[in-house]
Amino acid sequence: MSDQREFLAQWSQSQGNLRRFLEERVMPPLDDDAQRTAGRAAAAAAVEETFGINIDDFALGVDSVGGAFETAGRQKITPPDPEVPQDTEAAAFFDVDNTLIQGSSLILLAQGLFKKRFITLSELAPALRKQIRYRVSGSENADDIAEGREQALAIVKGKSVEELKQACREIVDNRMLQKSYADTIELASMHLAAGQQVWLVSATPVQIGQALAETLGFTGALGTVAEEEDGKFTGRLVGDILHGPGKKHAVAALAALQQLDLSKCTAYSDSVNDLPMLNMVGSPVAVNPDRALRKHAKAQGWAVRDYRSVRRVMRAGVVPAVLAAAGLWWWRRRR
Secondary structure (H helix, E strand, O other): OHHHHHHHHHHHHOOOOHHHHHHHHHOOOOOOHHHHHHHHHHHHHHHHHHHOOOHHHHHHHHHHHHHHHHHHOOOOOOOOOOOOOOOOOOEEEEOOEOOOEOOOHHHHHHHHHHHOOOOOHHHHHHHHHHHHHHHHHOOOOHHHHHHHHHHHHHHHEOOEHHHHHHHHHHHHHHHHHHHEOHHHHHHHHHHHHOOOEEEEEEEEEHHHHHHHHHHHOOOEEEEEEEEEEOOEEEEEEEOOOOOOHHHHHHHHHHHHHHOOOHHHOEEEEOOHHHHHHHHOOOEEEEEOOOHHHHHHHHHHOOEEEOOOHHHHHHHHOHHHHHHHHHHHHHHHHHO
8 A cells, every 4th residue: 555655656756747747757768559558457456445436637736736836836835833743644624615615706706807897797797696506596507607617617718827816815805705604614723733634625717715724724725726827817627627526536636645644634615525635534524514514413423513603593593593482472372
């Protein structure tokens, strides 16, 4: 297993170029198809055995992680505390929306960019419409996610990368931190105090996650990466959108690069869509879970943490008591 982890770490460091990786690191020189096929088979077997995913999905994850590193300008946004002994094989992965902050980071970003005139009202409207639909239905729509990705890429095409980064830092400082769950931040701090890495993993643009990670002192952030060229966005994606299986692919690539032991890692999320990521770690935790994730977590014996004040009140019996009092008042009035 240690040989496979080293093998995959080397591939990750080659930034996912499978052909270059095989030719330069595995069995140089690869002069014929037979050797090339053998090299790919070896890489595919290592990926399948270690992470349970195919080699193409792993390559997408490597692209996403490499893109995140390039966006940040370094692998780790916050270096580990030299005073804390490091548990180098362990990390904690946190979803953002409704796990770290209340609501949608993408909506907060869109509203902030609209106020700064980075985007127009017509560009903002589709995102708001999808968020309203999600709030009403309580579940995410795959078509909405795919369409939203294309719309977002079209919106940022040709616009300044540095301007978006600055806007993300301001939105995090002025709006998102106010909506953060202090209990979730405390959980992350406990992992850091134990010498473990803490990564945000979200479908939101990677610049938002990285601004949050920098402000909160987390190790780093993975997110959806838009391609950059000459300081402008090209309108193309690097890797894939980090939603559902995309998170699993990126976490697998990060684990390979950092040589993490996923059985020693923890993942936190509110959504059943993140089951691929939750299922791959040794300690999955449901935070503020939706109904489907709560049911699954209870069936699996996972830890469940709920930091939503309304849910706490309901569980304490305050809301039922108010409803009962209102019913009694209505009955007496009818009499």
